[in-house]
Amino acid sequence: MAKAKKKQAKTRSDFSKYIRWFWILFSAGVLSVALIFLLAAWGVFGDMPDHTQLENPKTHLATEIISSDGVTLGKYYFNDNRTPVSYDDLSPHLVDALIATEDERYHKHAGIDARGTLRAFVFLGKKGGASTISQQLSRQLFVGVASRSTIGRITQKVKEWVIATRLERQYTKEEIIAQYFNIYDFGNNGDGIRSASRIYFDKEPIDLDIKEAAMLVGMFVNSSLYNPRRNPEGVKNRRNVVLYQMYRNGYITENVKDSLQKTELDLNYTPQSHRDGIATYFRGYLAGFMKDWIKNNPKPDGTKWNLYNDGLKIYTTIDSRMQKHAEDAVQQHMPRLQAEFFHQNTPGRNPTAPFLDLTKGAIDTLMRRSMRQSERWRHLKYDLKKSDKEIEASFYKPIKMAVFEWKDGKPSERDTIMKPIDSMRYYKSFLRPGMMSMNPQTGHVKAWVGGMNYRHFQYDMVKQGKRQIGSTFKPLVYATAIDQLHLSPCDEFPDTPFCIEANKHGNPEEWCPKNSGGDNDYGGNRTLKNALANSVNTITARLIDKVGPQTVIDLARKLGIKSDIPPVPSIALGTPDISVYEMVAAYATFANKGVYTKPVMVTTIEDKNGTVLYQFTPEANDVLSAETAYVTVKLMEGVTQSGSGARLRSKGVDAYRADYREIVTGYPYQFTNPIAGKTGTTQNQSDGWFMGMVPNLVTGVWVGGEERSVHFKSITYGQGAAMALPIWGIYMKNCYADESLNISKAEFEAPASLSIQVDCSKVKPKTPVDDENDQLPDDLDFN
Template identity: 65%
Template sequence: MAKTRQKKQQQNFFPFIKWFWILFGAGVLSVVLIFLLASWGALGEMPTFERLENPETNLATEFISSDGETLGKLYLDDNRTWVDYETLPQNVVNALVATEDARYYDHSGIDARGFARALAYLGTKGGASTISQQLARQLFVGVRSRNLFEAVTQKIKEWVIATRLERNYTKEEIIAMYLNIYDFGYNADGIRSASRIYFGKEPAELRTEESAVLVGMLKNSSLYNPIRREELVFNRRNTVLGQMAKYGYISEKEKDSLQNREMKINFNPESHREGLATYFRMYMQRYLNNWVRENPKPDGEKYNIYLDGLKVYTTIDSRMQQNAEEAVQEHMKNLQAEFFHQNTPDRNPTAPFLDLTSGAIDTIMERAMKRSARWRHLKREGLAEKDIEATFHKKTEMTVFDWNSDSFEKDTIMTPMDSIRYYKTFLRTAMMSMEPQTGHVKAWVGGIDYKHFQYDNVIQGSRQAGSLFKPFVYAAAIDQLRYSPCFTLPDNLYSIEPGKHGNMEAWTPKNSDGTYSGEDMTLKSALANSVNTITAQLIDRVGPGSVASIAKSMGVTKDIAEVPSIALGTPDVSVYEMVGAFGTYANQGVYVKPVMVTRIEDKNGTVLFEYKPETKDVLSKDVAYAMINLLEGVTQYGSGGRLRHTYGKNQTVYKEIITGYPYELTNPIAGKTGTTQNQSDGWFMGMVPNLVTGVWVGGEDRSIHFNRLLYGQGASMALPIWALYMKKNYANEEIGVSKDAFEAPEEMSINIDCSKQQQEEEEDIDTGDDLDDLDF
């Protein structure tokens, strides 16, 4: 009876067992089928094998300095630079594995235990996404859908792709890919950008607690934002450190010590308008746009400078660039304060303009309005000109440049027309520094602040050279007539008659102070003190054509009218051109075209471009050295003398307006100041044996200038920037800027010892052999 009952119960239970295995088998088959369907693309597009082998990630173009630092990047949406696994610090990898996927090295893309735990506790004790799954979602799946069916479908696709990634890549490669593609916010795409932006350092330099901050952000970079939610991120960092201790990557003692440390964020935002060498980087953008047009890929397509991860190796030295920007900032802030002081409404009712009628000012303002980005934008939208102009007279909220603010910005309300006038009150500047032997440009500052003043005065701007042009005249005289620095000419009013050298009227230049000594002056003394009458006599003897020819051979590209007045600097030149030209003197007469890029590589390190220097023999070695000797006189006892010593009665004034004065530099320096009419432009070119640097300072318009020569001359406006820059360079001996004397040629046919030359010239005059008696 009992056996019969037991047998009957087994028969009744058999259908349940049968259906259990049927359902179980169906479930397994369904899961397999779902995965197969997902892999076949039935649940949505899946990445091909080729895409898995080469996942598409946008890489920014990177500008690298000559000393190995990243100057900046070019990108549209993704500020990403790839970092190989080998260069990642172990503490980042450990923090990632401990926090995101503790069994990472034991599974093949899907963590079964993690999935079971998440299913059992409905995710309250942690999710089940492995690092491989998170990478799959980042690369190929996208943002999780809020639709339940779509979310499940996405999860299945993640599983499939994760297993494929595990077959195609090593564990180390997957970690590197994941850290390289994650968006950490604030244009911090990938671990390298995040490390630089949040901590100001390369990933390899990250401390354990800093790595914990970045790994903590992987949960949700918007939520765990160290700039906006410091306390939340601090707690998240300590959670990561706790996980590292839990899995044995750090000890409990280390964990406690690190958790008690202050979270120090060193925020360094990376954008096109901020950071180091902004003007140079924007020049490089234009340079690359031209380069990619002329240098396509092997398949004929153009390189994308924003997406293809080009590495551009530049000649800029990041330390010298920093010194240059600091020197500009220090002096220009001080000089601008004096300019504002002299241009109050009481002192100058037409400020910032001088010597202009109201009609002329209106013309300048209208021209500026029509050149503005606002005008162009509204014009493209189809607004009538009268309607556009009306918007320029309506007050609006705006952020403007301000030297007195810590951020150099202030919020205000003004009309766009008033903002145009406001910006015209600021003096502008340009500075470029170059190694004369190689042409390598070491520093490039195109203005006072790229964010608000985007016109690059180094290469886009051309201004009258003033006395800075005189060395071309002296070089022509020494080269063609074999004059020496000790050759003398009288300081008398000198006139070139009409018709000679192509001038229509008589040309009779005056000295800047309106006086004439009547005495003979050596060329060295005349150039040092920028005596116009001597320069006029020299150009009369060699002819304007010879001077223009030499200037063009030394890199001046603008048209130069071959008339006598060019001797005093009427041609417009750029800082870029003048630095290259003066480098010819320091390089023993050989002109080397300035170089900014030494090499371009693709993202794989393949060299796409290597520069070839462009040189030209312009002057013989002895002529070049004679010019150096002349230019050294400028800094010994001429207009550049304040580099070495103080200046009597004006010393107090100089100390007030010129940052860092007195400079007391003692090493050999060749240089030349330049000042144009009405003090509209101030120049200084300074050279030591392995560095030539040019500086220009002036207003946006020639009518914006100081009213007195004391403040508006090149020695006051431009020279201080050069001096501050060089002192900063000399303070860092690793930079290697020379303090030595200029190298003299082995055979010097031109006498530069004026103590001997004076007696010889007196004897020549007595016998009538002096070239001064000849008619050129």
């Protein structure tokens, strides 16, 4: 008995020992786990984010360019094309798909899903992982790429858990979901949900439907593998898994699931790169503007803003609708014009194509100069340290390249093998446009088209490029004469040969301009309105003789033209090189009652938190009296009533044909509202211009080749009325069709007191006679 009791006592003692060891080991395990978490929290396993970092996690944010009508025109970024959105900007379908697929008990845990963790531990992850949305966010924000070692993976997982619980304390559930969508890289420059939804579906995140949301959420598992452009079938299968999860968790019905799983992805792929999208040339200009602004406006701490990482918001004056109309007008007209140019400049018709009036030696010299100015030369010379001989030889070795072409009336690329020197000559054969549209009262630039394709023609012909302006300069001469001499559009001048003798007005030799029709293009008297409408050179020469070149130059400077203008009489016919930007601003002064308003492109700049960093201040100056400006406008109305711009009024042909030659005699615009404007054609048809105005919109268009020796042979196709005016007509027709733009069709407002008669039917014209010059003109011919 005693022995049995002793044995029983020993058994109890052994059991108690086991119990004691169990609790010791259990407590040690708990303490060890707690210690591991504490060590992780203290940063022993690597840096951990503090409160400030949790509040403001470091993510690179793209700078966003926003139009006046609230549309994103583009972004500036290096690697991260990310623009964050709030929870309220997310489609409910996105949230439902995310929770159903990634974290079914998201609203029931505080960062760590104990049930999911236990399941993953027991089944070694074979029945799903245990990472919550909060853990996945902590990994992307602070932990980074998974370690390859077992110990490393364990410590990283611990750090995830610690940070996830901190995130849950720091943010609401909704804020965590928004951050999760904002941080993920969806591929193809789709950094964050806003970029992804715009790139894959051309929609804002709030507008995504069920299947679109399911596709994007499906990409969370691996956006490289499930890339809808490279692996559409795999992405579709993954999307269908997400749709099943949404059904399983009660977010959609079985019928909805079954019907959506049968559909295609229906992508609307809209790439967001610096060379694609809308307003590319304007964005190129804006980058320079921002570079200067950043240089002179540091952050409060003295450091510089980063245009590509700091998430600035740039609010611009560009109207996305008008910009689209402008780009559409260019793309509708230029391929047809180019087709005619190619037709005229085949090797059989023009052995020196695309050049005219140049010898082979002159062409070789031009090409060598262009070669040395090319980006290819710069790269080989300064980056790769090649010799001039090696570089020049490389231009004559065929290489693979993609070249620009118009295909079916749209810009396209063609893969080919070509010598770089031949590609340079090929690109010189293309005619190029420049176009700007501006509200004359506010100075707000509404549309900016610096070329036809930014990938292949990056030189901006709105502000960078300056070309000879031809007869579009004549209204400045007329305005000066009206201002100085109080002339009326009804006053008559003799249309006879006219010369300005040598040494007068700084002219080194006698200057005798002739009209566009040559020696026989004279006759009788013309009113100023008729003379401007028909671009009569002799009468313009008479006017500059009366007021002097310097007076005209002084007015040009007040109108914002800073380009070089030599003080000689020939400027009257448009010899200076001036940009589209300058000309539009100058013409806008006439529409704005004589008040020059400096063009405005940027209204506000904000930081990522919405703090205003820059607010534009209007710059305006009285340049001309309201009367002089109005009379000049009435003169220019004559251009579209009976002059070279009258085709804007005609019915013309009903539609364009592929052969551009069908449309040179008529245009289907049929405008009936008041339009003031002026065409311009320079020597040898190298440059075609049209400046057009209605009361609240001034638009200038230039078309020409890169080289002045690239031009049409005849004025039939090479005049401004055929090269540039159609772009203006198409653009304005589309703007008028969009009634939300409120483009005016009204009369230009006359000043309260008008002492100069503009209605020639009510006055007997006075005729300043000037017959002292009867010498024959030379061959200078500007139309």
